[in-house]
Amino acid sequence: MAAMVLDLAIAPxxxxxxxxxxxxxxxxxxxxxxxxxxxxxLAAALFAAGSVLIGLANGSLLADPRFATYPLYYLxxxxxxxxxxxxxxxxxRLVLGARIGLILLFFWGLAAAFAQLQRYxxxxxxxxxxxxxxxxxxxSRLTVRPGVARAGGVLARLPAALRRTWSQMIGLPCxxxxxxxxxxxxxxxxAVLPVFAIAALFDFWRLVRGTAWRRRMGLPFAGLVVAALAxxxxxxxxxTARFEATMNxxxxxxxxxxxxxxxxxxxxSDASEISGLRVDGRWVGGMPLRMIQWRAAxxxxxxxxxxxxxxxxxxxxxxxxxxxxxRAVLEPFSFTHNMILDEGLQxxxxxxxxxxxxxxxxxARLWRRGAADVRENLGLLAGLTVCFGMLHYIxxxxxxxxxxxxxxxxxxxxxxxxxxxxxxLPGAASPA
Numbered sequence: 179m180a181a182m183v184l185d186l187a188i189a190p191x192x193x194x195x196x197x198x199x200x201x202x203x204x205x206x207x208x209x210x211x212x213x214x215x216x217x218x219x220l221a222a223a224l225f226a227a228g229s230v231l232i233g234l235a236n237g238s239l240l241a242d243p244r245f246a247t248y249p250l251y252y253l254x255x256x257x258x259x260x261x262x263x264x265x266x267x268x269x270x271r272l273v274l275g276a277r278i279g280l281i282l283l284f285f286w287g288l289a290a291a292f293a294q295l296q297r298y299x300x301x302x303x304x305x306x307x308x309x310x311x312x313x314x315x316x317x318s319r320l321t322v323r324p325g326v327a328r329a330g331g332v333l334a335r336l337p338a339a340l341r342r343t344w345s346q347m348i349g350l351p352c353x354x355x356x357x358x359x360x361x362x363x364x365x366x367x368x369a370v371l372p373v374f375a376i377a378a379l380f381d382f383w384r385l386v387r388g389t390a391w392r393r394r395m396g397l398p399f400a401g402l403v404v405a406a407l408a409x410x411x412x413x414x415x416x417x418t419a420r421f422e423a424t425m426n427x428x429x430x431x432x433x434x435x436x437x438x439x440x441x442x443x444x445x446x447s448d449a450s451e452i453s454g455l456r457v458d459g460r461w462v463g464g465m466p467l468r469m470i471q472w473r474a475a476x477x478x479x480x481x482x483x484x485x486x487x488x489x490x491x492x493x494x495x496x497x498x499x500x501x502x503x504x505r506a507v508l509e510p511f512s513f514t515h516n517m518i519l520d521e522g523l524q525x526x527x528x529x530x531x532x533x534x535x536x537x538x539x540x541x542a543r544l545w546r547r548g549a550a551d552v553r554e555n556l557g558l559l560a561g562l563t564v565c566f567g568m569l570h571y572i573x574x575x576x577x578x579x580x581x582x583x584x585x586x587x588x589x590x591x592x593x594x595x596x597x598x599x600x601x602x603l604p605g606a607a608s609p610a
Contacts, residue, residue: 193258193580200257210260215590218543222253222586225536232525232532238488245489245524248573249533251583259587269320269592272584276318277354283311287361297366306575308367309566313581315358316373316558319351321551351551352381369566373558380554468515468569471508474499475519479526486526495523513574517567520574533573537563540586547593559585 203210229249233239238246262268283300290298299307359374477499478487487495493512500508513520521529545556563572572578 193584196261197255197258198261200259200261203260204257213591213595214256214259214587215543215594218540218586218590219253219256221536221539222256225532226250226253228532229525229529232485232528233488236485236488236525238490238524241488241490245574248576248579249536251579252536252586255580255583255587258584259591262588262591267592268588270322272588273318273320273322276314280311280315280318280354280358283361284357287364290364291360295364298364300361300365302577304365305367305369305570306577308362308365308370309562309570309572310577310581311358311362311365312370312373312562312566313559313578313585315355316377316555316562317585318354318358319377319551319558320555321351352377369569370562372565373562376561377558467504467507470500470504471496471511471514472516472519474508475514475516475523479519479522482523482526484526484528486523486529489524492520492523513571515570517563517570517572520571540590544586544589544593547597548589552589552593 200210226249229246230239233246259268265271286300290300297304300311301307302310355377356374362370362374474496478495489512493509496511496514497505497508514523518530521533525532541556541560545553548556566572
C-alpha cells in the first residue's frame with residue numbers, strides 16, 4: 179500500500195505476486211475460496227455479468243473493452259484476496275502501509291510546496307492524485323492492534339529512541355491522515371477537502387468527550403494544529419490561487435459576460451479540471467464548463483436512457499450535444515466530470531441502477547459487520563465518493579477502481595475471519 183500511495187511502478191507487480199499466489203491456491207486448493215465473503219462475491223459477479231451484458235447490447239464491450247470492463251475489477255481481484263493468506267492480517271498491513279506511505283508523501287509534498295509547484299500531481303494527474311491520497315488517508319484511520327506498529331526488520335537496527343518514535347508515528351490512527359492534507363492542498367483539488375473537515379469534526383468531538391482518546395491523541399492532535407498554523411504561510415499561495423479560481427467560476431455562473439483581461443494563459447491540457455480558459459472573450463473556469471458538459475450529457479441520456487451510448491461513443495455524443503462555441507474546449511474530454519452522468523452515458527439507467535445497487539450492498543454489508551472504526555471509515559469514504567464523484571471522473575481511472583476493489587475485498591474477508599474467530603471462542607454466539 180505504501181508503494182501505491184507513492185505511485186511507484188512496482189506497486190502493480192507486488193499486487194500481481196499476491197494475485198498469482200491466489201490463482202495457484204484457487205486451482206490447487208479451491209477450499210481457500212471459503213475465506214472470502216460469498217455474499218460479496220455473488221454481488222460482484224452479478225455486477226460484472228450485468229455490465230458485460232449491457233456492454234454487448236450497446237456495442238462498447240467490443241469497441242472499447244478497457245472502459246467497458248471496469249466493473250469486472252471487483253470480481254477479478256478476488257484471487258488477490260486469496261493470495262493475501264501469505265500475510266498474517268492483511269487489513270492491518272494495508273493500514274500500516276498506508277500510514278508509512280502517507281508520512282513519506284508528506285515530505286514529498288513539503289518539497290513541492292517549498293518549490294511553489296502549483297497543481298502538482300506527484301507523478302500523476304493532480305485531481306486523481308488527490309483522490310487516491312485521500313482514499314488511502316481514510317483507510318489509514320482504521321485501528322490496528324497494539325504492538326503491530328513496532329519497528330522491525332531493517333528498522334530494528336535503529337537506535338531505541340528512533341524506533342520508539344517511528345512506532346508511535348505509524349501507530350497513531352490520525353497522524354498520517356492529517357499529514358496527507360498537505361500534499362492534497364498542493365494538488366489544488368478542492369473536491370476532497372470536505373472529507374478532511376468532516377473527519378476533523380469527528381476527532382474534535384472525541385477529543386472533547388473521550389478521556390482515553392484524549393489521553394492518547396490529545397498531544398499529537400494539538401501538535402498537528404500548531405504545525406498546520408505554522409505551515410499556513412507555506413500553503414497560502416496554493417489556497418489563494420484556488421480561492422481566486424473559485425470566485426472567478428462563481429462570477430461566470432452569475433454573469434456570463436465577465437471578460438478575461440489579458441491573453442489566454444491556460445489550455446485544457448489537464449483533463450481533470452479546466453481553469454483559466456478563454457472562449458469567445460469570456461472567462462470560463464472548471465465549474466462553468468462542467469455545467470455545459472452536464473447539460474449536454476442530460477440531452478444525450480434523454481435520447482438513450484436505457485443502455486446509454488457506450489464508452490466508445492461517449493466523447494463524440496457529448497461534443498455533438500454541446501454548444502458549437504465550446505466544442506474546441508470540450509474536445510479533449512471523453513467524460514462529464516460526474517460519476518452518475520458518466521455511468522448513465524456508458525450503460526444508461528440500467529448501469530446506474532446496477533452500480534448503485536452494488537455499492538449500496540457493499541457499504542451496507544461492511545456497515546453491519548464492522549466495528550465503530552469501520553463504520554466511521556465507511557462514512558468518510560461515502561463522503562469522498564459523493565464529493566469527488568459529483569465533480570470528477572471517479573470510476574474511469576484504473577487506480578480508483580482498484581482502490582475500491584481492494585478495500586471491499588480485504589475488509590469483507592477480514593471481517594468474515596474475525597467473526598468466525600469470535601464464534602469459536604468459548605461462550606461466544608455462533609456467527610450468522
